[in-house]
Amino acid sequence: MSRRKPSNIQDGVNGVTAATTTLNNNGVSNSVVNTIPKIPVRFFLFAACLWWSLWILALFGASAPGHNRKISSISVTDYDQLKNVIVSHAKPINIEYVDVSDGNKEHPHLGATDENGRIGYIHDETALRKNPPSLKIDDSQMNKFCKSRDEHFQMMHNRIVVDTDYDRRTMEESGIHKRDKLFCLVYTFDSAHPMIPYILETWGPKCDGFVVGSNKTDPSLGTVNILHEGPEEYNNIWQKVRSMWCYIYDNYYEKYDWFHIGGDDLFLLIENLRLYLESEEIKSAANGGIYLPDGTETTQTPLLLGRRFALKGDLNDIFVSGGSEYTMNKAALKLLVTEGLDNYFPHAHTFSEDTMVSKILQKLDVLPYDTKDEDGGERYMPFMPGFHWSYRLPKDPLNSKEWYAEYSINIKEGAEHCSPKKCGIPSCEGREYETTIRTGVRFVPEGVFGD
Numbered sequence: 001m002s003r004r005k006p007s008n009i010q011d012g013v014n015g016v017t018a019a020t021t022t023l024n025n026n027g028v029s030n031s032v033v034n035t036i037p038k039i040p041v042r043f044f045l046f047a048a049c050l051w052w053s054l055w056i057l058a059l060f061g062a063s064a065p066g067h068n069r070k071i072s073s074i075s076v077t078d079y080d081q082l083k084n085v086i087v088s089h090a091k092p093i094n095i096e097y098v099d100v101s102d103g104n105k106e107h108p109h110l111g112a113t114d115e116n117g118r119i120g121y122i123h124d125e126t127a128l129r130k131n132p133p134s135l136k137i138d139d140s141q142m143n144k145f146c147k148s149r150d151e152h153f154q155m156m157h158n159r160i161v162v163d164t165d166y167d168r169r170t171m172e173e174s175g176i177h178k179r180d181k182l183f184c185l186v187y188t189f190d191s192a193h194p195m196i197p198y199i200l201e202t203w204g205p206k207c208d209g210f211v212v213g214s215n216k217t218d219p220s221l222g223t224v225n226i227l228h229e230g231p232e233e234y235n236n237i238w239q240k241v242r243s244m245w246c247y248i249y250d251n252y253y254e255k256y257d258w259f260h261i262g263g264d265d266l267f268l269l270i271e272n273l274r275l276y277l278e279s280e281e282i283k284s285a286a287n288g289g290i291y292l293p294d295g296t297e298t299t300q301t302p303l304l305l306g307r308r309f310a311l312k313g314d315l316n317d318i319f320v321s322g323g324s325e326y327t328m329n330k331a332a333l334k335l336l337v338t339e340g341l342d343n344y345f346p347h348a349h350t351f352s353e354d355t356m357v358s359k360i361l362q363k364l365d366v367l368p369y370d371t372k373d374e375d376g377g378e379r380y381m382p383f384m385p386g387f388h389w390s391y392r393l394p395k396d397p398l399n400s401k402e403w404y405a406e407y408s409i410n411i412k413e414g415a416e417h418c419s420p421k422k423c424g425i426p427s428c429e430g431r432e433y434e435t436t437i438r439t440g441v442r443f444v445p446e447g448v449f450g451d
């Protein structure tokens with residue numbers, strides 16, 4: 001369950017069908033030119049027309065990322081418009097809890113077992129927040145990290161800012177503003193349990209609710225053996241994640257507003273994630289896109305937030321990637337569990353849970369929301385900070401044979417890749433920093449820096 005490419009890359013698409021619209025200008029022109037002498041004139045005219053159409057498409061479509069590219073046949077020219085299209089595409093749904101567990105008799109609603117194997121175990125998801133373990137720091141290792149001036153360091157120090165002040169302020173004002181409740185879900189298996197303390201000692205307790213889905217229940221680590229169809233293996237993560245979302249929905253849905261999932265190598269900047277989720281942009285998006293909710297709403301527009309990738313460059317086939325994984329609001333989780341999981345790919349055997357979730361929600365009219373900030377900086381990172389710091393796009397991204405360039409949607413390079421404004425992991429302060437570097441910052445929020 002380590003860091004990985006968007007899951008469909010290695011293995012094909014795993015039941016997710018996709019049309020490729022990437023244009024290969026050279027390929028097209030060569031084949032036309034080569035065949036001209038051998039074909040009748042009307043074919044030549046046809047080929048010439050096709051050639052020109054493809055060129056025009058290439059010039060105004062694929063080769064101009066972010067401009068006149070299409071989402072579900074609607075031409076989109078700027079971020080705000082794009083976001084409106086995504087939001088208005090989804091139907092608001094009633095967010096009242098509906099029991100679909102059917103007595104917890106079958107996958108994916110079978111539930112979990114306790115450490116003695118007894119079924120029906122429900123973990124206290126607030127245990128970690130109430131009793132966070134202390135940060136354990138190995139000074140010599142820390143010093144080594146802190147002396148390093150590598151690219152991770154550059155991105156962490158020169159760009160990223162953790163908005164702890166926002167968190168403190170809003171907590172103080174929480175009598176006035178109701179804070180959103182965030183549930184964090186990590187998936188792992190028993191051999192990787194040594195990774196879990198890094199999360200427990202850093203960002204885990206900042207979530208209101210926290211559960212680690214595993215194949216072994218260990219209350220001291222917050223790991224829960226959540227039963228799922230098929231074997232416990234990388235290639236079957238989809239079944240595991242299906243069962244995990246059902247477990248979360250069946251047991252914790254009503255108490256939380258947001259649900260984030262990630263692997264055991266994830267590092268979330270919870271302060272910034274909250275800042276984003278509680279922003280006017282996201283609150284109004286969850287309320288249909290125009291007005292802020294006043295807290296009395298019984299319906300909500302489903303939101304799927306994460307790092308968007310276009311499958312093979314096709315903007316009609318956008319998914320949120322693994323790495324930083326994704327965040328759903330109540331409406332999206334309810335829709336996924338009550339209408340999605342039983343009806344789409346119920347028995348698929350695949351590791352590409354991220355594309356599966358995106359695909360199912362897309363079938364239910366929920367497109368991944370564009371999580372870039374107003375300057376085009378990304379908030380959800382698929383890779384370690386240093387990668388994004390030094391990454392430069394190839395000249396012709398859509399034809400580069402480099403999946404990251406081809407799949408990325410209008411990304412910026414270097415420091416600007418990460419969302420700008422205030423922010424920042426302050427300095428080499430303890431294991432939090434080490435952990436951040438070790439596990440990779442996958443959520444860079446109002447990120448950059450610089451003052």
Ligand SMILES: *[C@@H]1O[C@H](CO)[C@@H](O)[C@H](O)[C@H]1NC(C)=O
Nearest residue numbers: 189190191215216231232233
């Ligand atoms: C958990 O899954 C791993 C990988 O398949 C396996 O080696 C291990 O024995 C499993 N643990 C339990 C408690 O079933």
